[in-house]
């Protein structure tokens with residue numbers, strides 16, 4: 001499973017890209033607002049250069065197909081890595097179909113049911129993003145939706161890649177991998193948490209202490 005960063009914060013993208021584990025980035029209007037990215041087009045371009053070759057999702061904000069297509073073409077022209085994030089609505093799926101015909105990649109967002117996942121694949125989306133955490137927040141089983149979408153895509157050979165989104169903690173990442181998601185898009189804090197285990201820290205400290213003891217000058221024997 002590939003790991004994407006779910007962030008529009010350039011410092012976070014830069015740091016996470018340096019860890020060598022990142023294959024792409026997803027943004028959304030809320031993340032851009034949180035990062036204070038007024039000139040969001042430059043931010044998207046910069047993210048593309050920080051994560052070479054990786055798909056970088058940028059979302060449209062129009063609600064009608066014509067508006068979505070206009071925005072999508074502008075965003076796609078920013079950089080070849082840009083993938084257009086489109087909400088799961090009838091107008092959105094019409095835009096996904098038209099963009100596929102133009103060779104522009106899409107990521108269908110705000111997916112909360114298996115049926116919506118099926119629609120995204122039928123429209124020709126490159127990626128689909130079921131929101132695990134937001135479903136869990138309502139008492140539903142978010143990961144079950146990921147599992148079902150993955151099974152249906154396998155059964156019918158849909159090429160659409162499943163991005164487990166709205167990830168809240170490290171266990172979500174592991175469960176997304178076990179569910180067969182192609183990608184998990186992960187907030188910076190959770191990506192950082194994936195590295196951590198108390199025994200790793202303890203082990204490093206023990207190795208370093210033993211190494212220092214070996215290097216220390218020996219006392220004069222009498």
Ligand code: E4P
Nearest residue numbers: 006026027028134165166167
């Ligand atoms: C997906 O691409 C979205 O950006 C994201 O995962 C939303 O998650 P949230 O529930 O943390 O806002």
